[in-house]
């Protein structure tokens with residue numbers, strides 16, 4: 001005997017089912033988009049080749065920029081490391097590599113907005129750079145700074161204060177990773193009270209930098225201590241991890257939250 005659904009379910013019941021399916025499809029909550037577009041600008045990326053531990057060559061630099069753009073970032077800041085251990089990374093050299101990078105993007109037919117800033121390590125050489133100025137900044141005289149591991153908090157306090165005197169706004173690069181600071185949660189809260197901005201790495205939210213770092217990043221998110229979420233991308237492997245991070249509802253949640261506040265560089 002052949003089982004025929006059409007014959008066993010009355011026509012009115014079939015219509016009711018179709019109606020319910022239609023209403024469910026119409027009103028079910030839309031999944032959050034898997035994109036970094038709400039962040040708008042990536043303020044921390046090691047795209048420029050051959051300058052630090054970032055991309056190895058121009059081909060990788062172009063594919064990283066293209067990948068970040070595909071993931072939703074509309075404007076990319078190149079932020080090579082500047083530190084005492086990289087004496088060749090002078091503003092003139094960075095500018096020359098940045099110009100070559102822009103030409104390569106255009107030769108590849110990629111219309112992507114890119115700008116140059118830097119990530120300064122607050123090491124023994126930094127005060128000299130600050131005195132000599134000007135420094136390579138993000139908009140609003142924001143200066144992306146990274147802490148030297150195991151530096152005493154009192155030295156950092158002085159350095160950050162000196163930055164404010166020169167009217168730079170410190171943007172702490174990935175403070176969720178500074179577990180070397182004693183009572184770092186309190187230190188982060190203090191920085192926030194002083195008006196410093198805090199940039200969290202997207203991959204910190206996935207646990208890529210360890211469980212403790214992820215917990216700190218989530219604590220910062222919950223307490224509205226995050227100013228920006230950035231890729232801090234160095235290579236193709238990290239680009240792929242960033243792509244996969246969008247599968248995480250935590251990451252999408254954080255992106256939405258920063259997006260609602262105007263993105264990474266609110267006007």
Ligand SMILES: [Fe+2]
Nearest residue numbers: 044119173232
């Ligand atoms: Fe970095």
